[in-house]
Amino acid sequence: MTTVTTPDPTRQDAPGTAGHDSGGPHARRFGLPVATALVMGNIIGGGIFLLPASVAPYGTISLVAFAVLTAGALALALVFGRLARRHPRTGGPYVYAREAFGDFAGFLSAWSxxxxxxxxxxxxxVAAVGYLDVLLPLHGSVAATIAAALLLQWLPALANLAGTRYVGAVQLVSTVLKFVPLLLVAVGGLFFFDADNLGPFQAGGSGALGAVSASAAILLFSYLGVESAAVSAGEVRDPRRNVGRATVLGTLGAAALYLLGTVAVFGTVAHDRLVESTAPFSDAVNTMFGGSWGGTAVACMALVSMVGALNGWTLLSAQTPYAAAQDGLFPKVFARKRRGVPTAGVLVTVVLASLLTVYNYTAGPEGVFESLVLITTFTATVPYLLSTAAQLYFLLSGRADRVSRPRLVRDAVLALAAFGFSLWLVAGSGYAAVYQGVLFLFAGVLVYACMAGRKG
Structure with missing residues (x-):
């Protein structure tokens, strides 16, 4: 195993390092409320506003998958909270994998x-454009759809480049605003619930276990972000205390809204109509109150929510390469900060995301959202698997914090549950997603060879 020298976890961006940033009025560390909002804002992004329609073809058995997924997400949240307490550094899964297994494992985690x-x-x-189509007639024009999708990506990138102060403000406001449509449907939908709208329990041709696994693989996208506070630990005040709390609180709040909102949409929108829907929450409100005003209002709030999620994910997209670049495993340009934000990571991310968006729309719009979601399902499980394995390594090697034997057993059980849960999701993501995800992952091996060679 490669010997790793870990920087002092209490010191971030020390003067003289590549990641040093003098701060200033545009750079500010996050407290517990903003860290929790970052977790909830990234979890409750755009996925929940489109996923009820994405899993409807599997039938109401997808609600079982949602419940199982919630338990697995909470296990992951607790594991990340434990790991962040031991290693409160920017980078999250990258830091944990590298500390436990060396540079190559750390690089794979960061790259994935x-x-x-x-x-x-x-x-x-792509999901945001579906709700924008409720407000503007974009659906018939591929060029207009692509332009709208690119605009929705570049606006949050510009907010990130303005500094962490503005990132936190946008995240807090968008998180509050996104609660309005979710609570409206989750609570109000119970009064308009009609069991006849639920459709068949198992609509797909596969067995029950296959249907649960397949729908859970799509639904995992709605839980991506449980690690948000851990990845940005260097920007959180008192990370040993606040990262774990923000992770658990954010995951619990998101899970409650998810389950209530999905059940409400299933019970208010007829199954046949839901399968074809591009804005299921708007359809649910229109069914509840009649007319189109409710759906238009929900579409506006959903767009605000998705822009907030893009804002948070853009920040996270720069943090992991930043941590790896400080250790010489990513190009040095990723380690430069301006106003508290790694600018190169933000710019490279938005360019790559834009190119992928254009490719998927020009290759054929059918199933764009689902195909992208399944790729992220596979690539997200790689750092999840490595992080949970790192926690088991720390516990079994005696490198974890000294705790009582019952606490040690409990942490080991949580890590095993999170590891098994992540492995199950790889199987559920499907052959095509694993194939494309592996191609993305293996492309990084060449990058690692170049960076490791230069470092050596």
């Missing part, structure tokens, strides 16, 4: 997570 972030941004933009 970086892929997840910019592919997720492309998927979020």
């Amino acid at each position: 997570y970086w892929i997840t972030t910019w592919v997720s941004n492309a998927a979020l933009a």
